Amino acid sequence: MQLLTKKYNFIQENTIVCFLFSFAIVEVLAELFSFKMILFAFRPLVAALLIYLYWITSKERNVFFFITTFFLLLTSIFIIPESQFFLMLGLAGIIIHRTLLIVYIIKLNKVKDFIPILIAIIPFIFIFSYLLSISDEIPVGSYYPLMMQNILVSILAGVILSNYFMNESNNTPWLSIFGLLSTALYFTVFIEKCFLSNLPPTYFRPLGMILYVTSYYAFYKFVIDAEKLNADLKANNE
Template sequence: MLTKKNKALLESGTILLLFSFVIIEVIAELFSFKVILFAYRPVVTILLMGLYWITSKERNVLFFITMFFLLVTSFFILSDSKTAIIIGLIAFLAHRLLLIFFIIKLNKLKDFVPILIGFIPFIFIFSYMLTLSDEITENSYYSLVIQNALVSVLGGIVLSNYFMNQNEYTPWLWIFGVLSVALYFTVFIEKCFLSNLPPTYFRPLAMILYVTSYYSFYRFVIDTEMIHAKKESIIVIQ
């Protein structure tokens, strides 16, 4: 069992390691150190899982399953093998679905009409961008359609929660939503419109957005768990 002081030190050390690794990876991207770049996403995911294990009292299994599929994605999606890419895409689809379900579960959402309203502007923008691109292959088109829909659902949840459910843990969810949409937008622009440019134009930004978005998600989960625990303790006392 860790003491409170040791736990705080371990948490701070893991956060410092996480963001130090991002700096190393951005430098590696700028100088094309591919061996280091391969470890980027798996290490980030493992560090976030470890950080959640250290700080969470609940240690929700759903968090680890969600991040596990993200870990699987990071191992397969960058491969040159068609089979590995398909596995990576399926794992990423599972990750997105679990992520959306987890957020809905944590927020205890019951009214889905505001989510549908918030979904519309996102799906309209991404669908319009999809129709404008001439660089999308037939094989990747349907994958992008599905990803557009999932990102739009995530954006709809965050947007509806911001306006309809002003509570203590909204800021971290809002930050996560903004960074996630920005990350997808950056990758979408790179792959579909500016693929002829060197990856160093976009990937350092994508790396930073990737880490900060999932760190925000982790903070949202932790803060939400703490608030739920406080509410339950108040009910028990009453």
């Protein structure tokens, strides 16, 4: 009976993963051909599927994951309409989402020493600050939100980089993959908005969609691995 349950869960998980990447392909095609209705319908499904995938595979079902991914879902809806009001909502949503993401990763990795994180943040802050300072295509009213995004992405990258070198007991390759893909995603968006805004969005947004789906799938896998590692460590200590 237990074997059948595991087999069913395995099939269900892989079916949802197939749906997830199928939706990603639809989103890439919609970005290429600028089908706004398809974007509005399918983009939120990526976050919704991640929430369901975590619900059926995690033994802990940590509320932090649901809240963090819920703000990702809201942001994915708000950034589709091209209006200033929804853009501001989207910016607020992504700031909350990234803040929760940083706290959640620190919580999962049980970080106690923050000095390595502060050191690891410095190169990312320098790179993004330099790019922001030399850009002459920053949209009106976007300078301070971009500065906030630069700080949050630098902190996120610093947390992940320091974890790779300092936290051997709770290290999973999925966190490093997520860090690499999410930084590449932000870098792609940043370059598009601040340096190459005169080019059609179809040059960057399909790539951004691929990075978006793969990075958050990596984040989901990291959470599952980290929960298992923490459970094993707790069992061994007892």
